[in-house]
Amino acid sequence: MSLALSPEEQATAAGQDGAGMAMRIVAESARLLGAPRLIPIASTHIDGALYHGDSGTLFAERLVEGGAKVAVRSTLNVGALDLMGCSRIRLEEPQRGMAQRMMEAYRKLGCEQSWTCAPYQAGHRPAPGSDVAWGESNAVVFCNSVLGARTNRYGDFLDIACAITGRSPDYGLHRPDNRRARLIFDVSGLSPSFLASEIAWPVLGSLYGREVGDAVGVVTGVANHPGEDALKAFGAAAASSGAVGLFHIAGVTPEAPDVETILAGPEPEAVIRVTPQMVAKARAGLSTTAAGKAIDAVAIGSPHLSHAEFDSLERLIAGRRLTVPVYACTGRHALALLEQDGRRKRLEASGVVIVADTCVVVTPIMPELSNGVLMTNSGKFAHYAPGNTGYAVLYASLADCVESAVLGKPVFTDIAA
């Protein structure tokens, strides 16, 4: 079926202004995707303001010159700079200036200065069943799975074009039939103590993404709601190791009150029975080096740390002085709360480097080291840090990360699956 545009959409697309350019981009994408029409959207989350090269800056500025404005609520994902001035970014001119111009152009287009990859914890929570156009893989998977709103993975350029037109192509996860589960990922064979541990969800997410790829699956065998930060970590890890855009957890996530309701057919196409051995292998696979005598840094906050996660960090540090820095990446929404009660100063006095508006894998922040070792509790950092920062990765729980940062050497507590 070929794409049909409404008379209003056609009129907009004929324009020589920024809105016309945006509508043509949305329509051309819809044509390539095989979508029959465009649908109205309630909000967007925009990943396109992260600097990858000058052409992206010039594109955003062209939209501004053409008088374009976002038509729906639009939050911004991380940029390449820490505009709050918490951390020092080692981005040189002329790239630094171009990155700044890009961030400024997206502000002029009417986007909210959220600068976070966890917009869903910064007050942007679309209603269940609503159509939205979100970018950033972890935000997409959270929006679909935990909030029950509907989005595909919207990449650079298309995200802002959808925001300006208030439209997106009707395909993929916007369609209810495509949201049903075809696979079961059964974790009932794992111990309750492991499932209650902090590392369970990022490790399971990493395994889930690799096993399931881009299919929609439902996790079974989870007795209690693991909490929102656990689901955040699961989704982020799953979207890093596979092209996961939507998962369900029976009895936990909104579209899966039980397995039968969410399965696409009477029988699943496959059942993945997760064993302790599979978990041990997935956990080991998150590290890219063997534990040596020292670590150079700890990085946490991918996705960005919530206020509750800062609570845990502060409790674990317990006023001690860190030997190596803990880079704690977060958004302004959490930073504002930390400022209020003087906690930012206390954390920084311990040796925590707070990174706001951005994070350590998308822009150069950590010192360049030839044999650097980074410890993290984030499945997503574990996936991207080696390629983007050159550091080898050791994966551990937050408690172990903090103990290791205090001692300057890796410490592991055994948690059996």
Added chain:
Amino acid sequence: MSAAAEILVPGKAGEGEALVLTAPISFWGGVDPRSGRIADVRHPQHGEVIAGRVLFLPGTIGSSSASAVLMELVHNGRAPAALVLHEPDAILLLGLIVAREMGWETPIAVRLGRGQFDTYRGAAVTVAADGAVSVAV
């Protein structure tokens, strides 16, 4: 030899030495946006340069920033002379659509079954404005 291919994104007709990839590629992280060199060390064509070549893609790994990399290649004058895709990748091709909107000259992108790719390996290939893919004589 010549094959009629479906036009995915119209653009400037291209001529260049064929570069037939033997594995899917992720443009983000896989291709250096400044030079057009294949930077993914695990890719079989690692080290080859896609700039000015007729690039045959058996598949793509969809990073949501693939479009940004392709547009940056166009802007830097390091884009392929033409793209021949086994199947359309909306995210990658968006890079051409947006570059065209910016008024930059973009290469044509066409669709051709990967079973036919081998015929062009190593040859000087032309992709005409009507989508015909042929070995230059």
